[in-house]
Amino acid sequence: MLRRKQQENKLSIEQLRQAYANGETMPEEVVRNIIQRAEEDAGMNIWITPPRMERIRPYLDRLSALDSSAMPLWGIPFAIKDNIDWAGVPTTAACPDYQYVPNEHATVVARLLAAGAVPVGKTNLDQFATGLVGVRSPYGETHNALNPELISGGSSSGSAVAVARGHAAFSLGTDTAGSGRVPAALNGIVGFKPSLGAWPTTGVVPACASLDCVTVFATCLEDAFDVDKVVRGFDEADPWSRSVPSPSPALPSRLLLPKETLRFYGPYAKEYERAWQTTVERLGELGIPIQYVETNLFEQAADLLYGGPFVEERWAGLGAFIEAHPGSVLPVTKHVLRPEEKSPYDGVSVFKAIHSLQAIKRETGKLLKDAVLIMPTSGGTWTREQVRNDPVRTNTEMGRYTNHCNLLDLSGVAVPSMEAAGNVPFGITMFALARNEGYAIGAAERFGGSPPGRLQTPSPNHTLVAVCGLHMRGLPLEKQMLECKARFLREDKTASKYALYKLSTVPSKPGLVKQEQGGSSIDLEVWEMPLESFGAFAASIPAPLGIGRVELQDGTEVPGFVCEAYAAADAVDVTSLGGWRALH
Numbered sequence: 001m002l003r004r005k006q007q008e009n010k011l012s013i014e015q016l017r018q019a020y021a022n023g024e025t026m027p028e029e030v031v032r033n034i035i036q037r038a039e040e041d042a043g044m045n046i047w048i049t050p051p052r053m054e055r056i057r058p059y060l061d062r063l064s065a066l067d068s069s070a071m072p073l074w075g076i077p078f079a080i081k082d083n084i085d086w087a088g089v090p091t092t093a094a095c096p097d098y099q100y101v102p103n104e105h106a107t108v109v110a111r112l113l114a115a116g117a118v119p120v121g122k123t124n125l126d127q128f129a130t131g132l133v134g135v136r137s138p139y140g141e142t143h144n145a146l147n148p149e150l151i152s153g154g155s156s157s158g159s160a161v162a163v164a165r166g167h168a169a170f171s172l173g174t175d176t177a178g179s180g181r182v183p184a185a186l187n188g189i190v191g192f193k194p195s196l197g198a199w200p201t202t203g204v205v206p207a208c209a210s211l212d213c214v215t216v217f218a219t220c221l222e223d224a225f226d227v228d229k230v231v232r233g234f235d236e237a238d239p240w241s242r243s244v245p246s247p248s249p250a251l252p253s254r255l256l257l258p259k260e261t262l263r264f265y266g267p268y269a270k271e272y273e274r275a276w277q278t279t280v281e282r283l284g285e286l287g288i289p290i291q292y293v294e295t296n297l298f299e300q301a302a303d304l305l306y307g308g309p310f311v312e313e314r315w316a317g318l319g320a321f322i323e324a325h326p327g328s329v330l331p332v333t334k335h336v337l338r339p340e341e342k343s344p345y346d347g348v349s350v351f352k353a354i355h356s357l358q359a360i361k362r363e364t365g366k367l368l369k370d371a372v373l374i375m376p377t378s379g380g381t382w383t384r385e386q387v388r389n390d391p392v393r394t395n396t397e398m399g400r401y402t403n404h405c406n407l408l409d410l411s412g413v414a415v416p417s418m419e420a421a422g423n424v425p426f427g428i429t430m431f432a433l434a435r436n437e438g439y440a441i442g443a444a445e446r447f448g449g450s451p452p453g454r455l456q457t458p459s460p461n462h463t464l465v466a467v468c469g470l471h472m473r474g475l476p477l478e479k480q481m482l483e484c485k486a487r488f489l490r491e492d493k494t495a496s497k498y499a500l501y502k503l504s505t506v507p508s509k510p511g512l513v514k515q516e517q518g519g520s521s522i523d524l525e526v527w528e529m530p531l532e533s534f535g536a537f538a539a540s541i542p543a544p545l546g547i548g549r550v551e552l553q554d555g556t557e558v559p560g561f562v563c564e565a566y567a568a569a570d571a572v573d574v575t576s577l578g579g580w581r582a583l584h
Helices: 002-009 013-021 027-040 053-065 107-114 157-164 182-186 221-231 269-283 296-307 309-324 331-337 347-367 384-389 391-398 434-447 478-483 531-539 565-570
Strands: 047-049 077-081 118-123 170-175 190-193 213-218 254-258 290-293 371-376 410-421 424-433 462-467 487-493 498-502 510-514 523-530 545-551 557-563
Touching: 013 221, 027 053, 027 077, 027 118, 047 157, 053 118, 077 157, 107 118, 107 221, 118 157, 157 170, 157 182, 157 213, 170 221, 182 190, 182 410, 182 424, 190 221, 213 221, 221 410, 221 434, 254 269, 269 371, 269 410, 269 424, 296 309, 296 347, 309 331, 309 347, 331 391, 371 434, 384 391, 410 434, 424 434, 462 531, 498 565, 510 545, 510 557, 510 565, 523 531, 557 565
Parallel strands: 077 118, 077 170, 254 290, 254 371, 462 557
Antiparallel strands: 047 118, 170 213, 190 213, 190 410, 371 424, 410 424, 462 523, 487 523, 498 510, 545 557
8 A cells, every 4th residue: 555655646757747738737736745745744754854835935936937848847846965055945964063054056956946946845864974774864764665664775865755755756865875876776766876076066065075976866767867967067166077978878788797696684685685586587688698797896896985094085074073063963973984083094095095996997997898787776674773773784784785886986877676575675776887877877778667758669579568457566466467477667658548447347447448539648557578478468358358559648559458448338437537546
């Protein structure tokens, strides 16, 4: 039930664009719904500065003076991690004594506003962006969007959960060691971390200034890359900014997978291991050659981040504040920033680490020249109680497959794969060199989860199947899809040409009938099924149902469930509900 409610509430950029264009809703109505959802979820500790109409009103009022056709994000609501400046709104970095009110927007926020986007609030985070668990905040532990007993992931905890719970169409996070990817995986959404310097960090509270990246969380890949098109670009005010061209999706020559047996952890370790094995099988069906490689190179880089002098960069940015305000930060935050009274590192150790890292970068460049590295985004999860009882070790485990990324100047696309267990999602990350970001994007699109219009071609020896009723996820006949080795790709809608009927069968089944005139858009799901299973599956469908061509909202047609028109005579018209899930 929780997963179903979450899916229904999710927002996407493209769906909002179409709804605005069709006059089905307006930005103010969307914002009012967001405010209501945020109030209902107040106990989840998602927000530090929650959505309030008085703060959002100026951004809504200005929309009437803007040309919506010229504004790629016109009326799109977004959330801001509370270590990123929004002019006139406090920035806390989850430390009340650190709070200040900026006079200017962070560059990334300013660019989104210039594109017509609407900011709704500032989200909770692990204090000073130091943590991967989402429980290190004096503003409360951010609950997982799907399972409140589990951690939400950090440090961008609130930003990820805000998107997963439908409080925003997309959100800004930051990423130094995995903070823009781990929360995406644990909450079943997409997280995109661009290459270092591709997005400006002006107006962002530094964690490790030379490694920090601003990131985006979204419900689908297309939304994440729509944001990237707006935000990416050189910023003269940012000493770390650089010109990294916008990536174009392309397929790599190889997919690199770990040769060694991976380590999994937490209460769902076995389930995560099975999910990884199933995911590897799926990757083998993408039509891209797979090469198994030793990953000790990436482990060596990861060890340098917290096990060497690079951790001192965090103290360089925040040490003066902490020393001047003893007791203002959480004990675990101070322990991470400075575990000993004095630093154990000197100048010699710093340069030794730099030299080691440079050698690792050179080898990484050779290995990933035409390839994408794929790893679990995280090797497990924890309950919030487990993290409270063992805060350092549990947090360290969460970074096992992420910490190497920024040190090696890689981009990362974190995408959902499947459920490891009920309401426990499992995700993977595609890593690519900075100059090859398009490879990670292309591989992620081929893997699945692409939105309407982005990936209509199925994997080799597979066919797309549109399902609109009992075969959808979480409903009684989903097991038939899984028995046929089908996999879910995305949620979608039909063109506005259909009626939906509740047939007089036992159990009740939906009948999707295309109309000669009129009709509505009906919610459905698009799956991918092996051709070797499809024939028997289609033959087993009883009349008046069958497989025909279903027209989607973007005008393309895919095979899917349809119903013969005669069956509507003694059926109940449920078109107004918008989809079969409304009956469950």
